[in-house]
Amino acid sequence: MNNSIDLLAIMAHPDDAELLCGGTLAVTADQGHRVGIVDLTRGELGSKGSAEIRAAEAQQAAEILGAASRETLGLPDGHLANTDAMRRLVVEAVRRHRPQTIVTHYVVGRHPDHRVASELVRDAAFLSGLKNYPADGAPFRPSKVIYTLSYREDHVKPTFVVNTTAGFERKLKAMAAFASQWDGDTKGGGEAYPTGQHLFDLVRTQDAHAGSRIRAAYGEPFWTPETMAVADVVGLGVHS
Numbered sequence: 001m002n003n004s005i006d007l008l009a010i011m012a013h014p015d016d017a018e019l020l021c022g023g024t025l026a027v028t029a030d031q032g033h034r035v036g037i038v039d040l041t042r043g044e045l046g047s048k049g050s051a052e053i054r055a056a057e058a059q060q061a062a063e064i065l066g067a068a069s070r071e072t073l074g075l076p077d078g079h080l081a082n083t084d085a086m087r088r089l090v091v092e093a094v095r096r097h098r099p100q101t102i103v104t105h106y107v108v109g110r111h112p113d114h115r116v117a118s119e120l121v122r123d124a125a126f127l128s129g130l131k132n133y134p135a136d137g138a139p140f141r142p143s144k145v146i147y148t149l150s151y152r153e154d155h156v157k158p159t160f161v162v163n164t165t166a167g168f169e170r171k172l173k174a175m176a177a178f179a180s181q182w183d184g185d186t187k188g189g190g191e192a193y194p195t196g197q198h199l200f201d202l203v204r205t206q207d208a209h210a211g212s213r214i215r216a217a218y219g220e221p222f223w224t225p226e227t228m229a230v231a232d233v234v235g236l237g238v239h240s
């Protein structure tokens with residue numbers, strides 16, 4: 001019996017996973033992979049709702065996306081730091097879930113927690129594989145860490161874009177589950193700068209743009225520092 005997770009999103013705040021890679025989580029679950037979400041904090045600095053309400057909303061959102069598990073590590077919102085104590089908790093989460101692939105924040109972020117989470121998760125993914133690293137759980141190193149580029153404006157070309165067309169409406173539904181956070185007046189959130197549109201319209205525009213880069217209706221962009229391999233150069237997609 002193998003309860004390990006195939007794709008694990010480890011993000012700073014509840015709702016980050018939905019906003020940044022919710023479509024990818026949904027379509028990956030559709031493919032039969034086990035998808036999980038770890039929220040580093042409870043988002044207790046959020047000005048709306050409460051941590052308890054957000055926790056219930058987060059579970060509902062995870063179900064909509066088809067995630068097999070969701071948990072929070074309860075690290076301090078607004079105070080994430082790449083310290084030994086915080087790394088250890090993330091290492092233990094990695095060892096619990098044993099993910100093949102981890103998705104986390106891009107290395108630069110609008111919110112400082114996002115930037116720190118990126119480094120914290122990358123370091124924990126490596127340390128988790130060290131036999132003598134002092135943390136609970138059996139040593140395990142994921143084979144891949146990928147970084148979400150959703151809504152980022154850095155001059156970084158996505159390493160790849162996931163076609164999220166089949167999961168896009170579920171992404172919006174999962175975002176809507178966070179009713180205490182996003183109401184009819186919400187114009188921006190997380191990495192998405194406000195444009196005057198409602199956040200959901202903004203997400204539709206941005207995800208449609210990402211999708212257009214691979215000739216799909218909707219997509220989510222990702223970056224990896226490693227180069228992607230091609231097995232068959234004649235079978236390359238995305239029409240020139």
Ligand SMILES: [Zn+2]
Binds near residue numbers: 013
């Ligand atoms: Zn966040």
